[in-house]
Amino acid sequence: MSCTGFWRNLASGEERGAAARLLGAVLAIPAVLYGLVVRLRALAYANGLFAVRRLDRPVISVGNLTVGGTGKTPMVAYLARRLMARGKRVAVISRGYGGSLEGETRIVSDGRTVLLTAAEAGDEPVHLATSVPGLMAVIGADRYAAGLLALEQLDPDVFILDDGYQHLRLHRDLNILLMDCRRPLGNGRTLPAGLLREPRAAIRRADLVVYTRCTGGEAPAVHGMIPLCRTGHALTGAALLPDGEVQPLGALRGLRGVAFAGIAEPEGFFEALRREGLNVVATIPFADHASYGEREVSMLREAAAGADYLITTGKDGVKLSAHLARLLPVYATVLEMRPLDPGPLEAALDKVL
Numbered sequence: 001m002s003c004t005g006f007w008r009n010l011a012s013g014e015e016r017g018a019a020a021r022l023l024g025a026v027l028a029i030p031a032v033l034y035g036l037v038v039r040l041r042a043l044a045y046a047n048g049l050f051a052v053r054r055l056d057r058p059v060i061s062v063g064n065l066t067v068g069g070t071g072k073t074p075m076v077a078y079l080a081r082r083l084m085a086r087g088k089r090v091a092v093i094s095r096g097y098g099g100s101l102e103g104e105t106r107i108v109s110d111g112r113t114v115l116l117t118a119a120e121a122g123d124e125p126v127h128l129a130t131s132v133p134g135l136m137a138v139i140g141a142d143r144y145a146a147g148l149l150a151l152e153q154l155d156p157d158v159f160i161l162d163d164g165y166q167h168l169r170l171h172r173d174l175n176i177l178l179m180d181c182r183r184p185l186g187n188g189r190t191l192p193a194g195l196l197r198e199p200r201a202a203i204r205r206a207d208l209v210v211y212t213r214c215t216g217g218e219a220p221a222v223h224g225m226i227p228l229c230r231t232g233h234a235l236t237g238a239a240l241l242p243d244g245e246v247q248p249l250g251a252l253r254g255l256r257g258v259a260f261a262g263i264a265e266p267e268g269f270f271e272a273l274r275r276e277g278l279n280v281v282a283t284i285p286f287a288d289h290a291s292y293g294e295r296e297v298s299m300l301r302e303a304a305a306g307a308d309y310l311i312t313t314g315k316d317g318v319k320l321s322a323h324l325a326r327l328l329p330v331y332a333t334v335l336e337m338r339p340l341d342p343g344p345l346e347a348a349l350d351k352v353l
Contacts, residue, residue: 008068011195013187024193031193038166038190038198042205045168053144054171056151058158058352061172063165065202066186066195068288069264070178071212071233073124073315074337076162080132082349083158089136091156093146094125095163096139098289105140105149118318123289124162127315131334143170158353165205166197174352177206181214181230184221208348216340227344231337235272238331241317241324246334249276255308258282258328260300262290262316269313273333281307290316297323304328 009015010023044050060079064070076092083090089111096102099122108114108121109129116139118126125137136154140146143161147170150156161170165177179185186195203209203223211220214230222228237246259280261269266285273280282303286296304310310330312320317332324330339345 008195011186011189011193012183014183024187024189027193028189031190034192035190035196035199039201042168042198042202050169052171053169055144055147055159057147057156058173059147059161059170060158060174060176060349060352061161061164061167061170062176062178063161063163063167064178065165065197065200066180066184067191067197067264068195070180071231071337072163072178073128074233074335075176075178075210075212075231076160077128077132078337078339079160079349080128080135082346083160083353084132084134086353088157088353089155090134090158090160091136091138091147091150091154092125092128092160092162093143093150093164094122094128094137094139095141095143096122096125098122098291099139101139103141105142105145106138107149107153108137108139109135110154111136117321119291123315123318126318128162130318131314143167165202174348175205175207176348177203177209178212179209179220181211181218181220184211208344210345212337214340227348229342229344230340232340233272234336234338235276235333236336237334238311239334241330241332242321249273249278249333252309252311252331253277253279255279256281256306257309257311258284258300258304258307259311260284260286260303260316261313262286262288262292263313264288269333273311278311280311286316290319292316292319292323297326300327 010020062075080090099120101120108116108125111134114129121139129137138146138150190196206226209226209228211230214232239246257280259270259273270283310328314332
């Protein structure tokens with residue numbers, strides 16, 4: 001097991017051996033100091049010591065307390081589709097993590113044309129803009145400035161703030177906190193001893209808690225009077241890159257596939273493919289937000305010897321256009337969020353709109 005894998009197992013509460021206890025003790029002091037700093041920062045915003053800026057449109061924030069994936073991108077896509085079905089012009093505000101333009105304030109999509117590549121703007125905003133027709137997207141480290149740019153040039157009716165739970169500089173009208181049904185708080189400790197970006201008391205800032213990756217039988221904890229709902233994720237198909245139509249995953253059964261992903265928890269993606277009955281003969285986990293260069297392409301070409309196709313996530317797929325001619329056919333999967341009890345979420349959207 002890699003050092004990263006060992007730490008993640010420790011931080012999620014899955015590793016309980018002697019080595020885990022020793023490392024946990026070593027990391028306890030920096031975790032306490034980190035937790036104190038982020039708690040003081042949140043208090044400073046809550047008490048007006050740090051300014052909170054407000055956009056002249058409703059802002060819906062989607063975020064989490066833990067590092068790694070809780071399904072933010074499928075949630076943002078689901079919200080965007082629901083709002084657009086109500087006739088709203090929707091713009092996503094993202095940091096643009098991993099793109100060459102990270103730190104700049106730029107328009108990614110005007111709702112008609114995707115103006116930047118994943119290499120420039122990061123994988124998440126480009127994936128959202130290409131997978132949700134009509135969705136507008138902007139990036140910027142200063143999300144307030146990005147929102148102002150969108151107001152000036154795109155005139156949206158509502159904003160979705162992607163990964164915004166800790167971005168306290170921007171006022172939000174609906175604060176949605178995502179928590180993984182399987183391990184909502186990891187081992188309950190803050191970084192670097194655990195997965196938490198903030199102490200668990202930060203849950204109180206949420207207007208709605210959405211538990212993700214639920215199967216239907218769970219009974220998540222009730223966080224005071226905060227409304228909650230449960231959602232599941234489902235792979236609903238795959239499209240041949242660069243622009244093939246989505247087809248059922250069953251069309252690939254009987255063929256030999258190589259799966260790869262550069263996401264927070266690639267093993268979960270690989271297991272989901274196997275549950276769909278695909279013959280996955282090899283898997284390649286890359287680092288989260290991996291950029292695909294010669295090293296990665298060489299690994300894919302080597303692993304695909306004797307296989308029929310490659311398959312990956314939608315977020316990875318938007319970064320592969322320059323390499324498709326050198327690879328086996330590459331399919332990008334479609335991951336959708338499915339609310340199990342959507343009432344509280346729909347009520348929250350009604351209130352905001």
